[in-house]
Each structure stands twice: as C-alpha cells, then as structure tokens.
Ligand SMILES: Nc1ncnc2c1ncn2[C@@H]1O[C@H](COP(=O)(O)OP(=O)(O)O)[C@@H](O)[C@H]1O
C-alpha cells in the first residue's frame with residue numbers, strides 16, 4: 559500500500575489567501591505555477607533553476623519556493639498492473655493513470671494555505687514512498703508533470719502556466735540515460751515502453767496542452783533568457799511595494815478561504 563497524502567495542520571496563523579489573480583493589485587500566495595512538457599523535457603531542471611533564482615532574489619526577505627511533482631498523484635496499481643509495469647507495459651502516460659480528484663483537492667488545500675506533506679514517488683517500485691516533501695508558507699509553488707494542463711479542473715488553478723518544449727530526440731536520449739541510471743530500467747524496456755506507450759500518449763494528451771501555456775520555453779533550462787524573464791516577472795508580481803499592490807497589515811495574517 560502506498561503512502562497517502564496527509565494534511566498536517568490547519569489553519570496556519572501566518573497562512574493567507576489573497577484571492578484569485580483578478581487584477582494587478584491582488585497576487586495570490588502561494589503563487590501556483592504549472593510546468594508541463596513531455597517526458598525528460600527538462601521540467602524538473604527548469605523548476606530547480608526558477609527556484610534557485612527566486613530564492614536568491616528575496617527582496618526584503620527570503621522567498622519560500624516549493625516544487626511538487628504530478629507523479630505523487632499516480633493511482634495505486636493492482637497486482638496485475640504492477641506485473642505489467644515491471645515489463646514496461648503499464649501506461650503511465652495516459653490521463654487515467656492519475657488520481658485527478660486527489661490532485662485537485664491537494665492543490666486547492668495548498669492554495670488555501672494548509673500545511674501538506676506529499677509523498678515522493680518511487681519509479682523503481684512504481685508507488686509512493688515514505689519520503690515526503692512538506693509544503694507550508696510557500697510564496698511560490700511549482701507543480702510539474704506531463705499532464706498538468708490536461709485536466710481543466712487542475713489547469714484552472716494555476717496563476718501562471720509554462721510549457722517546456724524540447725525536441726523528441728533530445729528527450730528520448732535523456733530519458734534512456736536517466737531511466738537506466740536512476741529508475742532501474744533496461745534499454746530494451748525503455749525503448750519498448752517509449753515506442754508503444756509514451757510517444758503515442760505524448761502526441762495525444764500532452765502536446766495538445768501546449769496551447770494553454772502562458773510561456774513556452776524552447777530547449778528547457780538551456781534557455782537562460784526565458785528562465786530569467788519568467789523569474790523577473792514573478793519577482794515583479796510579488797514585489798511588496800509595487801504600485802497598486804495591496805499593502806499587508808496585521809489582519810492579512812488571518813486565513814481567508816476561497817469560496
Ligand atoms: N538542459 C539540459 N542539458 C543537459 N541535460 C539536461 C538538461 N535538462 C535536463 N537534463 C537532464 O535530462 C534528464 C531529464 O531532465 P528533467 O529535468 O528531470 O526532465 P523532466 O522533469 O521533464 O522529466 C535529467 O537527467 C537531467 O539531468
């Protein structure tokens with residue numbers, strides 16, 4: 559049985575919700591950024607770069623930035639599915655392989671300022687682990703995964719949407735190296751899974767979601783200009799004394815919930 563998602567505590571006294579990004583005067587915290595793209599396109603690497611630069615850039619204080627992976631929301635496999643997964647024959651790239659409602663509730667809770675403990679995913683065992691990431695008081699949350707824009711109820715929660723667009727040859731070669739080194743796979747299994755399941759699902763489900771992106775990042779983390787511009791934009795939105803931005807006062811520290 560894999561690790562369930564846990565809500566640790568609620569409400570946090572210093573958590574707050576400032577409403578949807580309706581006008582420039584209200585920027586919600588945490589600011590939720592969706593990062594989509596094909597397998598091994600560099601989503602995690604782009605998130606790491608954004609996080610690194612945002613943390614360095616804390617204006618009057620250090621920014622709290624967290625990265626979450628959509629893979630934490632894979633459905634539990636039956637014994638039969640698990641046997642197929644071991645041979646590279648389970649379709650982890652199909653939308654049905656995710657627990658969408660759990661994903662939605664978790665993101666809504668994060669936006670409401672609840673403290674969440676999310677299990678990390680084990681690609682060798684094909685299930686969630688006991689290792690967790692704790693999310694609380696984040697200024698910015700990056701949510702990355704192949705299908706984060708596929709489900710409208712998830713897509714609509716993002717304040718910013720990025721699509722990492724790396725060519726398929728590069729992605730496949732990176733996936734081969736990564737899956738052999740980190741995910742305990744054989745070359746034969748990786749190529750079989752890629753050709754029969756990953757590539758067709760990318761074309762059918764992931765690629766069409768590129769149109770929902772606010773920013774498309776060609777070449778992923780190599781694209782320093784794109785990453786710099788995105789970071790500058792987030793910094794500008796979150797600048798405390800930005801003209802028109804509502805000033806915080808003591809009453810802001812009381813939790814407000816989205817309706
Ligand atoms: N710009 C890059 N140059 C070289 N290798 C990269 C680059 N971006 C990612 N990688 C490597 O490719 C693999 C997949 O990258 P990752 O960021 O984990 O992709 P994703 O999260 O989209 O699956 C990793 O081994 C990573 O180190």
Ligand SMILES: Nc1ccn([C@@H]2O[C@H](COP(=O)(O)O)[C@@H](O)[C@H]2O)c(=O)n1
Pocket residue numbers: 596597598599601629632643650651680681682683684685703704756
């Ligand atoms: N047990 C699993 C779970 C997922 N995958 C593959 O991972 C890919 C998504 O992760 P990225 O970091 O590459 O975005 C996805 O394409 C699944 O095929 C897996 O092989 N085994």
